[in-house]
Each structure stands twice: as structure tokens, then as C-alpha cells.
Amino acid sequence: MTNAVSQPRYQFQSFPFHLVEASPWPLLTANAVLSMTVGGVLYMNGIAHGSTLLTLGFLSTLFAFILWFRDITAEGTYLGDHTLIVQKGLTMGVTLFIVTEIFFFLSIFWRYFHSSLAPTVELGSQWPPVGVTALNPMTVPLLNTVLLLSSGATVTYAHHAVIEGNRRAAIIGMALTILLAALFTALQGLEYVEADFTIADGVYGSCFFFSTGFHGFHVIIGTLFIAVMFFRVINYHFTAEHHIGLESSILYWHFVDVVWLFLYRSVYWWGSDGVF
Known part of the structure; x- marks a missing residue:
């Protein structure tokens, strides 16, 4: 018997489109970019802890991008969604x-x-x-x-x-x-x-x-x-x-x-x- 897990998911659909599953990365990316922007404004105006918020926002954005790209790579390469x-x-x-x-x-x-x-x-x-x-x-x-x-x-x-x-x-x-x-x-x-x-x-x-x-x-x-x-x-x-x-x-x-x-x-x- 063929293992259904190893088959591309679209083979069991009646349409060739990709219905994207719920993901936390868009929300995390939006909040990270907002934090980076606010941190940059605070830093350029010499306000305390602006550099800290800027650094945290940048690291959060990088973290979100890596995990989001990982999921997209899995969808296109291993799951057959593309x-x-x-x-x-x-x-x-x-x-x-x-x-x-x-x-x-x-x-x-x-x-x-x-x-x-x-x-x-x-x-x-x-x-x-x-x-x-x-x-x-x-x-x-x-x-x-x-x-x-x-x-x-x-x-x-x-x-x-x-x-x-x-x-x-x-x-x-x-x-x-x-x-x-x-x-x-x-x-x-x-x-x-x-x-x-x-x-x-x-x-x-x-x-x-x-x-x-x-x-x-x-x-x-x-x-x-x-x-x-x-x-x-x-x-x-x-x-x-x-x-x-x-x-x-x-x-x-x-x-x-x-x-x-x-x-x-x-x-x-x-x-x-x-x-x-």
C-alpha cells in the first residue's frame, strides 16, 4: 500500500491551488518590523534604549524570515504544494x-x-x-x-x-x-x-x-x-x-x-x- 504521507498533498485535492495553512510568521514579521522601525527612530533621536529595541527588532525580523522561508521551502520542495x-x-x-x-x-x-x-x-x-x-x-x-x-x-x-x-x-x-x-x-x-x-x-x-x-x-x-x-x-x-x-x-x-x-x-x- 502506498504511504499517503509521502504523496504530494495536491494529489488528494480536486483543484491545483495551494490553500495556505495558518502560520504565525506573518504576525511575528509585522511586529518585528514595527519594533525595528520604532527602535530606529528612537535611536536616531538619541532616546534611551533605542539601540536595544532596534537590535531586538532586527533579530526578530531575521528569525521570522528564516522560519517563514523554511516553511515555504518545505511546501514547494517536499509537500508538492507548488x-x-x-x-x-x-x-x-x-x-x-x-x-x-x-x-x-x-x-x-x-x-x-x-x-x-x-x-x-x-x-x-x-x-x-x-x-x-x-x-x-x-x-x-x-x-x-x-x-x-x-x-x-x-x-x-x-x-x-x-x-x-x-x-x-x-x-x-x-x-x-x-x-x-x-x-x-x-x-x-x-x-x-x-x-x-x-x-x-x-x-x-x-x-x-x-x-x-x-x-x-x-x-x-x-x-x-x-x-x-x-x-x-x-x-x-x-x-x-x-x-x-x-x-x-x-x-x-x-x-x-x-x-x-x-x-x-x-x-x-x-x-x-x-x-x-
Whole structure:
């Protein structure tokens, strides 16, 4: 007799959809993010115990993410809940999430061009403003562009390797992607340290650090996303037909690549001398 426990649950349903079971992780994640946000506000305003609440909120968020991702991995890999129709829904969800991210960065670019295309008298009627020494776009920013575009190529190589059933090539491709992403983040941090201006240096400083900083935050999130997929590849979680998690991480990473191209062209290149 076939052991029913080992069979995918959807085989005993009259529909191919996934009815998600009750989970504590959404509520825990919401409370953890709220605690982290409140702690950050308290810390930045110098209120006592703000740093403690910020640390606890961050650790709680990390804890909730790990356990939530663990359950989703089990549902898709071992329980058979991610049918073809469910995978289409997940892909659409990731796509719509990226659309919201596009509009988020659109607002950042809108703010940047609003200030840079018509500099006010207070800025010296020029961009960059008087007294601000912009970063040379042909040094670290150019190197970071090469690194990020190379990471897009290596993660695509890993994707095709998974489709072709070449596990070794997939592991190499994803490992190279993580390495390139880590180098990009390290160079971005070095660039911040060596910059002649800060986020407090008027609209130029706030626009620069806000745009590149949020992109850097997305790079870190994307790197963690790909790192999780890297360990899933090592543990044989993906097949040529079933690797929705990997595809989602790659789609997000390409979005990060494209945003950086716009940032480099606008903030670094044009923003350094005002010439397109």
C-alpha cells in the first residue's frame, strides 16, 4: 500500500491551488518590523534604549524570515504544494512586487532630476552645487558597474545550467554571483567613506546617498536571496522543470542591475559634470 504521507498533498485535492495553512510568521514579521522601525527612530533621536529595541527588532525580523522561508521551502520542495498554477501565481506576485519597486525608484529619480535640471540660486545655479566635489564616475563607480553586470551574466549562466541539469555549473555560477555582489557592496561602502560630502550636504548629498543607499540595500537583499537559492541548489531542491525560487531571485537581481545602470548614468556620470 502506498504511504499517503509521502504523496504530494495536491494529489488528494480536486483543484491545483495551494490553500495556505495558518502560520504565525506573518504576525511575528509585522511586529518585528514595527519594533525595528520604532527602535530606529528612537535611536536616531538619541532616546534611551533605542539601540536595544532596534537590535531586538532586527533579530526578530531575521528569525521570522528564516522560519517563514523554511516553511515555504518545505511546501514547494517536499509537500508538492507548488503546482504549475501556483508557480504562475508566485511569478505574477514577484513581478507585481518588482513593479512597485520600479515606482519606488521612479520617485527617487523624480526627486533627483527635479533638483538637478533646474538648480536654484541657493545651489549656485549649477549641478553639482557650489562647494561639492562629485565622485569620478570612471573610477569605483565604473568598476562597480562592471561587477554588477558581470553578476547578472553569472546568475543567468547558473539559471541555464539548472535548466540543462548541470548542477556543478549552476553552483559555480551562483557562487561567482555572490562573490561579485559582495565585492560591489564592499566597494560601495568604501566609496561612502572616501566621499568628500555627506548626506547632510544639502540636496545633492541627500539625493546621492538616498538613491545609491537604497539601491545598495536592494543589492544586499538580493545577495541574501541568491545565497538562499545557492544552498538550495547544493541540497538538490531544484529540477529543470521546478525552480520557481531560483527564477524569482534572478528576476529580482536583473531588476537591481537595470536600476544601477540608470543610477550610474544619471547620478554618477551626468551628476558629476552636468553633461549627458
